[in-house]
Amino acid sequence: MTWPFLLAMCAAAYAxxxxxxxxxxxxxxxxxxxxxxxxLAVPVLAGxxxxxxxxxxxxxxxxxxxxxxxxxxxxxxxxxxxxxxVLLAAVVAAGIRLVT
Amino acid sequence: xxxGEPALAWHPxxxxxxxxxxxxxxxxxxxxxxxxYGISFGALAVAAGLSIGQACALxxxxxxxxxxxxxxxxxxxxGSLATxxxxxxxxxxxxxxxxxxxxxxxRRIPVLQRVIAAHLVIDETTAVAAAQDDxxxxxxxxxxxxxxxWACWNLGTLGGALAGDQLxxxxxxxxxxxxxxxxxxxxxxxxxQPGAIAAAIAGGCIALALVPIAPVGIxxxxxxxxxxxxxxxxxxxx
Numbered sequence: 166m167t168w169p170f171l172l173a174m175c176a177a178a179y180a181x182x183x184x185x186x187x188x189x190x191x192x193x194x195x196x197x198x199x200x201x202x203x204x205l206a207v208p209v210l211a212g213x214x215x216x217x218x219x220x221x222x223x224x225x226x227x228x229x230x231x232x233x234x235x236x237x238x239x240x241x242x243x244x245x246x247x248x249x250x251v252l253l254a255a256v257v258a259a260g261i262r263l264v265t
Numbered sequence: 266x267x268x269g270e271p272a273l274a275w276h277p278x279x280x281x282x283x284x285x286x287x288x289x290x291x292x293x294x295x296x297x298x299x300x301x302y303g304i305s306f307g308a309l310a311v312a313a314g315l316s317i318g319q320a321c322a323l324x325x326x327x328x329x330x331x332x333x334x335x336x337x338x339x340x341x342x343x344g345s346l347a348t349x350x351x352x353x354x355x356x357x358x359x360x361x362x363x364x365x366x367x368x369x370x371x372r373r374i375p376v377l378q379r380v381i382a383a384h385l386v387i388d389e390t391t392a393v394a395a396a397q398d399d400x401x402x403x404x405x406x407x408x409x410x411x412x413x414x415w416a417c418w419n420l421g422t423l424g425g426a427l428a429g430d431q432l433x434x435x436x437x438x439x440x441x442x443x444x445x446x447x448x449x450x451x452x453x454x455x456x457x458q459p460g461a462i463a464a465a466i467a468g469g470c471i472a473l474a475l476v477p478i479a480p481v482g483i484x485x486x487x488x489x490x491x492x493x494x495x496x497x498x499x500x501x502x503x
Contacts, residue, residue, distance in 0.1 A: 168319070212468045254443055255446075
């Protein structure tokens with residue numbers, strides 16, 4: 166990888182992140198738009214959870230991640246603290262991989 | 266100490282201690298986990314033929330893990346630079362959606378700081394910020410997560426690039442399951458918004474349906490469209 170190529174990729178990645186905060190920077194969104202912008206995180210995070218739990222490149226797989234995230238969902242539902250949720254998922258996934 | 270002088274007694278004075286906001290431990294946990302993945306990234310990047318400086322530059326300046334792993338994986342497998350760049354940018358495209366999410370948060374800081382803070386717009390910062398019910402906590406949550414995560418990710422990358430992958434595959438320790446679990450915990454409080462459950466289900470289903478048929482990066486990006494489900498839910502209620 167050459168340095169100019171690397172820096173160009175970094176610039177493009179920055180542009181992806183910054184386009185909205187910089188172009189809309191001074192604009193104060195009306196309440197309704199603000200609600201909608203905040204809500205936008207919800208479907209994207211849900212999609213991310215699905216891909217990180219079941220995705221493997223362009224395949225869907227059921228492996229140790231699915232029960233781990235299942236356990237995390239139950240823990241969140243039982244109002245467990247953040248650290249407990251995340252560590253539980255790691256323990257379940259590592260445990261399943263240890264015995265399989 | 267002479268007689269009559271008041272002894273230095275211990276007075277139970279209430280000192281108002283500056284307490285850490287509740288998002289700080291969350292930001293810290295997310296950052297440390299990401300930092301361990303940074304070790305993997307550094308090792309993988311060097312194995313793919315990048316110099317140590319290049320591996321560190323990618324983590325410092327590109328700072329979006331999915332894109333970095335994708336670019337390095339393509340190059341390590343002997344793929345073309347065009348494929349590496351395409352995959353990296355497809356995976357980074359969802360950061361544009363996060364940019365929109367963070368507009369109301371980042372508009373509160375001066376423009377020069379906003380230009381720098383925009384570099385921190387990624388999955389984790391958006392998720393921790395959006396998980397704060399109290400709007401006034403979102404900027405702090407965003408910045409704490411962003412700065413700690415940037416530091417951990419870059420330290421991890423440097424360590425991995427210098428020392429190689431001493432920890433082995435992070436999947437052995439279940440680290441790959443920690444990310445979706447963290448996002449579940451961060452998404453949960455957001456589901457109280459009207460229409461959010463519909464949007465989450467729709468977003469999840471869109472991603473699920475697209476994984477086998479669309480290029481990497483597209484499934485999560487397209488889950489943005491789940492927002493329309495929220496609007497439909499609003500209308501049916503109204």
